[in-house]
Amino acid sequence: MKIRVLGAFGSEGIGQRPSAFLVNDKILIDGGSVSGALTVPEQLAVEHAIVSHAHLDHIAGLAYLSETLGFCEVGAAVTIASIDPVITTLRAGVFNNTLWPDFSKIPHPDVPVVKYRTLIEDVEQRVGDLWVTPVAVNHTVPTAGFIVHDGSTGVIYSGDTGPTQALWRTACGLRGLRAVILECAFPNRLGPLAQVAKHMTPALIRREIDKLPPNIPVWIFHVKPQFHEEVSEELARIEGGRVSILEQDHTYSI
Ligand SMILES: [Zn+2]
Ligand SMILES: [Zn+2]
Numbered sequence: 001m002k003i004r005v006l007g008a009f010g011s012e013g014i015g016q017r018p019s020a021f022l023v024n025d026k027i028l029i030d031g032g033s034v035s036g037a038l039t040v041p042e043q044l045a046v047e048h049a050i051v052s053h054a055h056l057d058h059i060a061g062l063a064y065l066s067e068t069l070g071f072c073e074v075g076a077a078v079t080i081a082s083i084d085p086v087i088t089t090l091r092a093g094v095f096n097n098t099l100w101p102d103f104s105k106i107p108h109p110d111v112p113v114v115k116y117r118t119l120i121e122d123v124e125q126r127v128g129d130l131w132v133t134p135v136a137v138n139h140t141v142p143t144a145g146f147i148v149h150d151g152s153t154g155v156i157y158s159g160d161t162g163p164t165q166a167l168w169r170t171a172c173g174l175r176g177l178r179a180v181i182l183e184c185a186f187p188n189r190l191g192p193l194a195q196v197a198k199h200m201t202p203a204l205i206r207r208e209i210d211k212l213p214p215n216i217p218v219w220i221f222h223v224k225p226q227f228h229e230e231v232s233e234e235l236a237r238i239e240g241g242r243v244s245i246l247e248q249d250h251t252y253s254i
Contacts, residue, residue: 001130001150001178001254005221007033008248010160010185010199011057013225017248018057021157021181022046027128028078029146029157034061035068037249043068044076048128050119051082052159053143054089057222062114063094066103069113081117081127083134085142091116119144122170135170137161139198147171153254157181160222162198168211178254180212181246183222187230202234205243219252220245 002024007017018032025042028034028049035043043065052058062080069076080090095102095114103114119125121144124133131151134144138161145159145167153176156167160183171177185199194201199222200208209218220243223231235243246252 001153001155002251003155003254004251005246005248006037007061008221008223008246009057009228010183010222010224013228015248016225016228018060019183019222020058020061023148024129024150027130028062029148030058030159031062031065032057032060035064036061040068040072044072044074046078049078049080050127050132050146050148051080051086051090052137052145052157053082053139053141054086054093055141055160058160059090059094062090063100066095066100066114070101070103070106075111077111077113077115079115079117081119081132083121083136083142083144084118086144087116087118089141122166133170135167137167138164147174149174149176152176153178155179155181155254158183160185160199162194162200163204163208165211168213172213174213177213177216179217179219179252181219181221182208184220184231184235185222185224185227187227188234190227202231202238205235206238209238209240209242216242218243 004022006020009016020032021029026047104112133147137145146157156171186194188203
């Protein structure tokens with residue numbers, strides 16, 4: 001499985017893009033940034049977008065991707081897949097002909113460039129050439145983490161979450177698990193904010209690690225750009241050598 005980091009951050013800064021990952025060139029996991037990281041031919045190759053939740057830093061790139069697809073004349077389309085409340089929000093609150101055009105009817109309702117698919121929570125489902133299990137996590141809006149594998153290797157993707165249980169429990173025993181891709185938003189001094197906004201800090205991650213499968217690398221994404229240096233220093237102090245920050249534009253093969 002090839003995982004390309006299109007956006008490694010929890011917001012936007014200069015050269016720092018919101019969260020998005022491209023698996024095997026065809027499947028997005030979150031879509032905070034797409035067009036800012038991919039050429040047009042690479043965008044047209046995207047077939048599915050698995051979305052953790054409807055916050056802008058995870059979906060803004062889907063707006064521009066849909067426009068790229070809308071202008072192309074080769075019949076490309078993306079299927080946006082998530083749990084029911086996320087799909088409902090995307091339909092009603094984003095692609096609603098007010099905030100952004102309803103690309104599920106463009107260029108024609110019979111052959112749109114955006115399709116939706118509702119994923120069933122806690123059930124493993126086929127998405128493209130992957131197997132995906134959405135599991136609800138602990139955020140301020142309905143949010144899923146995902147267990148993603150290709151039959152031989154896989155990862156756990158946390159979405160945005162504060163301390164959580166079900167995702168780690170569900171992934172327990174997954175064969176071929178190569179990494180936990182875990183969010184971290186704020187430095188330790190903003191712990192109270194992390195608690196309200198339901199995000200991780202390095203101190204919370206240190207505790208979360210005890211719930212994770214042993215010896216599996218923990219790859220961090222979603223640090224807010226202005227805190228990157230501070231959070232990096234705090235993460236580096238977590239003992240055990242399991243925790244590292246994902247590098248934007250890097251492709252990880254597992
Ligand atoms: Zn986020
Ligand atoms: Zn969020």
